[in-house]
Amino acid sequence: MNSPDLQTVAIDLADRSYSIAIRGSLFDNPLSYVELPGAHSALIVTNAVVGPLYAERLQKALAPRYAQVVTVVLPDGETFKTWESLNLIFDALLSHGCDRKTVLFALGGGVVGDMTGFAAASYMRGVPFVQVPTTLLAQVDSSVGGKTAINHPLGKNMIGAFYQPLKVICDLDTLKTLPQRELSAGLAEVIKYGPIADMDFLAWIEAHMDAILAREPAALAHIVRRSCEIKAWVVGQDERESGLRAILNFGHTFGHAIEAGLGYGQWLHGEAVGCGMVMAAQLSLRLGLVDVFFVNRLTHLIQQAGLPVKGPRLRPQDNAGRYLELMRLDKKSEAGEIKFVLIDGPGRACLQAAPDDLVRKVIDQCCVD
Ligand code: NAD
Ligand code: GLY
Numbered sequence: 225m226n227s228p229d230l231q232t233v234a235i236d237l238a239d240r241s242y243s244i245a246i247r248g249s250l251f252d253n254p255l256s257y258v259e260l261p262g263a264h265s266a267l268i269v270t271n272a273v274v275g276p277l278y279a280e281r282l283q284k285a286l287a288p289r290y291a292q293v294v295t296v297v298l299p300d301g302e303t304f305k306t307w308e309s310l311n312l313i314f315d316a317l318l319s320h321g322c323d324r325k326t327v328l329f330a331l332g333g334g335v336v337g338d339m340t341g342f343a344a345a346s347y348m349r350g351v352p353f354v355q356v357p358t359t360l361l362a363q364v365d366s367s368v369g370g371k372t373a374i375n376h377p378l379g380k381n382m383i384g385a386f387y388q389p390l391k392v393i394c395d396l397d398t399l400k401t402l403p404q405r406e407l408s409a410g411l412a413e414v415i416k417y418g419p420i421a422d423m424d425f426l427a428w429i430e431a432h433m434d435a436i437l438a439r440e441p442a443a444l445a446h447i448v449r450r451s452c453e454i455k456a457w458v459v460g461q462d463e464r465e466s467g468l469r470a471i472l473n474f475g476h477t478f479g480h481a482i483e484a485g486l487g488y489g490q491w492l493h494g495e496a497v498g499c500g501m502v503m504a505a506q507l508s509l510r511l512g513l514v515d516v517f518f519v520n521r522l523t524h525l526i527q528q529a530g531l532p533v534k535g536p537r538l539r540p541q542d543n544a545g546r547y548l549e550l551m552r553l554d555k556k557s558e559a560g561e562i563k564f565v566l567i568d569g570p571g572r573a574c575l576q577a578a579p580d581d582l583v584r585k586v587i588d589q590c591c592v593d
Pocket of ligand 1: 271274277301305332334359365368371398399400401402406409410493494
């Protein structure tokens with residue numbers, strides 16, 4: 225199959241607008257970076273898995289533009305999305321005399337991207353940064369839209385900032401080295417866009433799941449582009465989540481409880497979101513917002529993507545109570561009342577509270593020992 229042509233998706237945010245470039249052979253091509261502002265230094269932030277695969281090639285691509293290109297390698301994984309890792313970025317910036325024009329490059333998945341963005345938002349009160357996402361999840365979701373954060377032991381992504389990148393470079397070739405489990409995790413965020421915004425896209429994913437799992441370039445190009453378009457449409461209307469943007473958190477309220485309750489890194493973020501979408505769909509069903517055929521269709525697709533559809537028990541007794549405790553810490557909660565993203569018709573989402581007894585029934589039904 226021929227490799228797909230370059231595609232670009234625009235994020236329209238007035239003076240914070242930028243573009244997402246999507247194709248193979250992009251991240252190590254100096255032409256990808258020509259329109260970035262000039263600076264003396266660039267700092268590549270990566271991790272111990274992605275660094276050895278790609279950092280040297282990015283370093284070479286940036287060398288013509290920056291007199292100094294430094295690479296900082298963070299420990300890998302969600303458990304390291306912490307203050308300590310963030311400080312390693314500040315240590316590197318300060319020890320290399322990086323000034324306020326220094327451009328940061330996030331080379332990795334969502335963990336590296338979220339931490340690099342937060343470091344860029346706060347170093348010298350804000351320096352430019354570029355996202356070079358190397359997981360499917362990061363290409364279709366986390367690198368776009370400017371949410372940056374680290375975790376707190378009591379809650380996920382609790383400390384962070386809205387801060388937009390200058391550009392996003394989605395190099396589809398980097399997905400070739402991604403473990404299959406990580407590809408499936410990324411598919412959770414791809415599938416998400418169907419029920420909340422575009423049922424035609426959901427049907428397309430259903431029809432092309434084999435090609436996607438086989439990483440056919442045209443299939444990957446399509447899901448990355450369409451996901452970015454939908455995210456751009458949402459973020460363009462509600463950058464700081466005062467309303468609409470919350471729909472992008474479909475499945476995340478239950479999912480974040482799974483991640484925090486089991487301990488970060490036990491389940492992948494995308495796995496928790498996949499299972500969380502099943503729970504949120506079941507809750508929508510119990511509230512009379514969707515029918516059982518819709519819930520079964522979505523559950524089947526999530527399973528087809530290689531994702532869990534049954535949640536873990538977070539403690540032996542009163543498991544549902546533990547989920548509720550964790551979900552009350554969700555960023556969408558108001559005065560301790562949990563707000564769920566629910567589906568109120570195929571392709572349409574809403575934010576609403578639900579009675580605890582219904583939520584408990586859903587959790588009891590959806591969890592296994
Ligand atoms: P991740 O960053 O941990 O990457 C997954 C794993 O794949 C890691 O081990 C990583 O080292 C490895 N990896 C990355 N690229 C690779 C490649 N090309 N080849 C081989 N291995 C590779 O996880 P993720 O799923 O990318 O991101 C999850 C994070 O994103 C979570 O912390 C979540 O909260 C965050 N997130 C943020 C947003 C947002 O809007 N900012 C949205 C969704 C998720
Ligand atoms: N991934 C959720 C958001 O960007 O709002």
